[in-house]
Amino acid sequence: MTPSLQTEIRVRYAETDAMAVAHHANYPIWFEVGRSDLMRSLGLPYTEVEAQGFFFMLSKLEVSYRAAARYDELLTLHTSIGAVQSRAVMFEYVLRRGETLIAFGSTHHVNTDKNYRVARIPDEVMRLLRGE
Amino acid sequence: MTPSLQTEIRVRYAETDAMAVAHHANYPIWFEVGRSDLMRSLGLPYTEVEAQGFFFMLSKLEVSYRAAARYDELLTLHTSIGAVQSRAVMFEYVLRRGETLIAFGSTHHVNTDKNYRVARIPDEVMRLLRGE
Amino acid sequence: MTPSLQTEIRVRYAETDAMAVAHHANYPIWFEVGRSDLMRSLGLPYTEVEAQGFFFMLSKLEVSYRAAARYDELLTLHTSIGAVQSRAVMFEYVLRRGETLIAFGSTHHVNTDKNYRVARIPDEVMRLLRGE
Amino acid sequence: MTPSLQTEIRVRYAETDAMAVAHHANYPIWFEVGRSDLMRSLGLPYTEVEAQGFFFMLSKLEVSYRAAARYDELLTLHTSIGAVQSRAVMFEYVLRRGETLIAFGSTHHVNTDKNYRVARIPDEVMRLLRGE
Numbered sequence: 001m002t003p004s005l006q007t008e009i010r011v012r013y014a015e016t017d018a019m020a021v022a023h024h025a026n027y028p029i030w031f032e033v034g035r036s037d038l039m040r041s042l043g044l045p046y047t048e049v050e051a052q053g054f055f056f057m058l059s060k061l062e063v064s065y066r067a068a069a070r071y072d073e074l075l076t077l078h079t080s081i082g083a084v085q086s087r088a089v090m091f092e093y094v095l096r097r098g099e100t101l102i103a104f105g106s107t108h109h110v111n112t113d114k115n116y117r118v119a120r121i122p123d124e125v126m127r128l129l130r131g132e
Numbered sequence: 133m134t135p136s137l138q139t140e141i142r143v144r145y146a147e148t149d150a151m152a153v154a155h156h157a158n159y160p161i162w163f164e165v166g167r168s169d170l171m172r173s174l175g176l177p178y179t180e181v182e183a184q185g186f187f188f189m190l191s192k193l194e195v196s197y198r199a200a201a202r203y204d205e206l207l208t209l210h211t212s213i214g215a216v217q218s219r220a221v222m223f224e225y226v227l228r229r230g231e232t233l234i235a236f237g238s239t240h241h242v243n244t245d246k247n248y249r250v251a252r253i254p255d256e257v258m259r260l261l262r263g264e
Numbered sequence: 265m266t267p268s269l270q271t272e273i274r275v276r277y278a279e280t281d282a283m284a285v286a287h288h289a290n291y292p293i294w295f296e297v298g299r300s301d302l303m304r305s306l307g308l309p310y311t312e313v314e315a316q317g318f319f320f321m322l323s324k325l326e327v328s329y330r331a332a333a334r335y336d337e338l339l340t341l342h343t344s345i346g347a348v349q350s351r352a353v354m355f356e357y358v359l360r361r362g363e364t365l366i367a368f369g370s371t372h373h374v375n376t377d378k379n380y381r382v383a384r385i386p387d388e389v390m391r392l393l394r395g396e
Numbered sequence: 397m398t399p400s401l402q403t404e405i406r407v408r409y410a411e412t413d414a415m416a417v418a419h420h421a422n423y424p425i426w427f428e429v430g431r432s433d434l435m436r437s438l439g440l441p442y443t444e445v446e447a448q449g450f451f452f453m454l455s456k457l458e459v460s461y462r463a464a465a466r467y468d469e470l471l472t473l474h475t476s477i478g479a480v481q482s483r484a485v486m487f488e489y490v491l492r493r494g495e496t497l498i499a500f501g502s503t504h505h506v507n508t509d510k511n512y513r514v515a516r517i518p519d520e521v522m523r524l525l526r527g528e
Contacts, residue, residue, distance in 0.1 A: 010297075010300075012293060012297055013413060013414065013419075014293040014413065014421050017410065017412050017413065017414070018409065018414075018416040019187060023410050024190045024193060025157050025158075026157075028157045028160070029157045029276060032157075032276065036277065045336060046277070046335075047335060055151060057197075058156045058197050059196065059197055060194075061197075064192050065189075065191050065192065065193075071310075071414055072304070072310065116200070142429075144428065144432070145282065145287075146281065146287050149277060149278065149281065150282075150284040150285075150335055152282040152284075157278050161408060164410055168408070168468060172468070178468065179467060179468050203282055203443060204436070204442065283451060288424060289422075289424040289428075290421075292420060292424070319415060321461075322420045323460065323461055324459070324460050325420060325459045326456075326458050327456070328456050329454050329457075380464070
């Protein structure tokens with residue numbers, strides 16, 4: 001089964017904008033927090049991926065916004081691994097406040113080496129990402 | 133012809149991340165700068181839209197990343213209006229450093245009134261967005 | 265005794281910069297998180313202060329940086345109320361990673377009403393801030 | 397005479413907060429923009445400082461806030477070099493909207509080598525910082 005994780009996100013005052021809602025550019029930052037938490041929970045912190053000389057370079061970001069989030073609200077972010085290929089990995093995100101859907105989205109990443117050239121994801125990393 | 137504008141974006145040090153490239157969450161912020169500049173150039177600053185009691189609520193964001201941008205680089209952002217409907221407007225963005233494509237993307241916005249209910253875009257605003 | 269609280273801060277990737285350390289402009293944002301957590305722990309969430317028609321407008325910020333913080337590190341922020349006057353309040357912050365001092369600082373706030381005019385802090389709020 | 401420079405800062409929507417004013421954590425980011433512009437105008441872009449193996453590590457930040465700035469406003473930032481010592485440099489900042497003082501502040505930097513150890517500022521850099 002594909003790995004996934006729940007992360008709690010508390011909306012910071014600095015993340016709000018003049019409409020008194022969380023500004024949309026914070027959502028990819030929260031997604032990244034979910035991704036970091038998921039990787040850490042797999043026993044593969046992203047710091048470890050970088051230490052091995054690899055980067056999950058973002059190639060595509062999609063976010064759909066459904067309802068606003070406000071200062072100090074506690075949101076639940078559900079992060080999962082959507083697809084893993086030999087050189088790429090996709091993460092999926094669903095953000096809720098209680099039962100209310102706030103947003104959902106995805107990020108596509110290409111695996112690169114230290115010189116930012118596309119590279120195969122190491123077998124051990126691959127197995128963890130696939131939940132094997 | 134559909135309105136469009138070029139904006140220069142200088143990459144800030146605060147916008148870089150540990151890979152020494154501009155962090156991806158800044159791109160939607162730059163897109164918003166381009167959108168603001170385009171609206172202002174149409175004689176319709178977004179402050180005016182809000183003063184009239186309307187908001188262009190973001191419903192969808194897409195960004196495709198093609199090459200990295202680094203600190204202090206001067207980028208050129210081309211912002212255009214992709215489609216205008218009675219209650220929605222789409223903006224499109226292309227970001228380059230010289231001839232190099234850095235990223236492209238789009239934002240979909242739903243027009244709402246002060247209470248954040250979907251509303252018709254006023255005729256005068258509609259005409260400006262359509263470049264009439 | 266003056267109210268205080270510990271908050272855990274996990275450094276986000278988006279918060280790092282090209283030196284691979286947390287960028288200094290994030291520290292006031294973290295301080296604000298600590299302030300929010302402290303207010304909530306007093307039974308006086310800052311949303312409540314605003315709902316009563318008051319704002320703690322920032323008038324002064326000071327941060328001293330002693331050691332770098334890096335991606336994914338878990339920091340401990342100690343927030344306390346430094347001084348409370350009839351129209352102003354000061355918060356103090358100490359940020360550590362384990363025993364290592366990362367930074368310390370303070371924020372001075374002036375209490376204002378909805379029209380951003382300086383105003384007396386309500387007695388009930390005053391008592392909570394003073395830990396009475 | 398001590399080097400200085402004026403930079404125009406246009407307030408971004410993303411920089412506003414729920415009070416509909418520019419959030420205070422953006423001011424150090426703007427100061428950094430002014431610092432970058434000043435260095436570039438001296439013929440010593442900060443990229444060059446880093447390329448020579450040095451960093452101006454921030455050791456202290458002070459900001460005093462006097463009036464609010466709002467979305468789309470065009471501000472003028474005056475950046476100057478306050479003091480230069482063999483191993484440290486201080487920058488000073490004044491931010492205005494027209495004649496209105498918005499904020500002022502300073503940043504203290506310690507010069508370090510690639511390993512983040514305190515180091516003498518190279519003579520050539522010193523001369524430029526001193527406006528000689």
